[in-house]
Amino acid sequence: MLTTASVIFPVVAIIALGFFLVRANMFTPEQNTALNKFVFMIAAPALLFRNVAVTEFPETTPWGLWFSYYLVMFGCMALSIGLAFVLLPRRSGPDCVIIGFGSSFSNTVMLGIPIILTAFGEAATLPLFLVLAFHGLLIFSTGILLMELSTSSSHSFLGAISALPLALSNQSVLIALLAGVLWNLSGLNLLDPADRFLDILGQAAIPLALVAIGGTLATVPVRRSVGVAAYISAFKLMVQPAATYGVANYVFDLPPLWVATITLLAAMPTGVLASVLAEQYRSATGAASSSIMVSSIMGIATLSFWLFFFAPFLHG
Numbered sequence: 565m566l567t568t569a570s571v572i573f574p575v576v577a578i579i580a581l582g583f584f585l586v587r588a589n590m591f592t593p594e595q596n597t598a599l600n601k602f603v604f605m606i607a608a609p610a611l612l613f614r615n616v617a618v619t620e621f622p623e624t625t626p627w628g629l630w631f632s633y634y635l636v637m638f639g640c641m642a643l644s645i646g647l648a649f650v651l652l653p654r655r656s657g658p659d660c661v662i663i664g665f666g667s668s669f670s671n672t673v674m675l676g677i678p679i680i681l682t683a684f685g686e687a688a689t690l691p692l693f694l695v696l697a698f699h700g701l702l703i704f705s706t707g708i709l710l711m712e713l714s715t716s717s718s719h720s721f722l723g724a725i726s727a728l729p730l731a732l733s734n735q736s737v738l739i740a741l742l743a744g745v746l747w748n749l750s751g752l753n754l755l756d757p758a759d760r761f762l763d764i765l766g767q768a769a770i771p772l773a774l775v776a777i778g779g780t781l782a783t784v785p786v787r788r789s790v791g792v793a794a795y796i797s798a799f800k801l802m803v804q805p806a807a808t809y810g811v812a813n814y815v816f817d818l819p820p821l822w823v824a825t826i827t828l829l830a831a832m833p834t835g836v837l838a839s840v841l842a843e844q845y846r847s848a849t850g851a852a853s854s855s856i857m858v859s860s861i862m863g864i865a866t867l868s869f870w871l872f873f874f875a876p877f878l879h880g
Contacts, residue, residue, distance in 0.1 A: 596779030610762045618748075644663060644796070648795075655848070661710045672829065674774060674836065675777070675860075797834070797858045805831035812827065824874040
């Protein structure tokens with residue numbers, strides 16, 4: 565239990581620091597927005613590109629790993645959207661898509677990477693970045709496609725597909741992931757100066773991201789959408805990780821550390837891109853932003869549970 569606390573406490577403390585800095589007006593919301601922009605446009609892309617580019621993909625394609633994570637992720641999205649239509653009849657189609665997106669999209673950059681690498685050490689790098697190599701691209705593309713289909717008057721599939729390139733071109737994190745995969749497949753090595761540059765820049769991503777998410781939470785309105793936010797959080801923090809563990813462990817019989825890594829990744833709170841997508845389409849913006857705060861707060865308890873559950877694999 566002490567080891568679990570040593571993993572979760574520093575992360576929560578840095579988030580709390582960001583929250584305090586903004587609430588105390590020592591850091592303005594505009595400055596926090598600039599920090600968020602630096603993380604998403606520069607530091608996080610450097611971290612993700614480098615790690616994906618240098619990760620040695622296994623000789624055998626890890627279909628079991630990808631299916632365990634992605635089948636559950638998209639299954640949770642579909643189930644959440646379907647239930648939202650039934651349980652929240654006043655919500656529009658685009659609103660339900662945002663709710664489903666938030667129910668399945670993990671905060672991989674700001675929380676997933678620091679918590680998993682702190683918990684399991686370098687041994688978790690391979691399964692973590694094998695999943696992250698395609699995570700953002702797959703789920704964000706799906707979210708945009710569904711939003712285009714639900715907001716378009718013609719509901720044209722080809723029209724929705726044609727909107728994807730422009731929407732994805734503005735996402736530096738997704739471009740960095742795709743570039744990292746292509747670099748990895750090329751077989752080229754990163755020159756030492758470039759590798760060191762990306763390493764130093766990437767190291768700034770984790771602490772700055774945690775400070776930024778704390779500052780963001782300090783400005784998020786929750787009261788009006790707390791019910792929907794709780795619905796999203798229940799899917800994100802309970803249904804998705806439990807289902808991921810079951811599929812990875814009992815269906816595909818993955819190595820125990822791989823099971824632990826992707827289960828913990830699935831257990832992360834709702835990612836910030838849920839709010840970005842909601843703002844982009846002006847749908848369920850309050851629910852999306854509120855779900856980030858509610859799931860982050862509830863996530864302290866649920867992540868502590870999973871860290872305790874996987875205690876034998878904790879690093880150090």
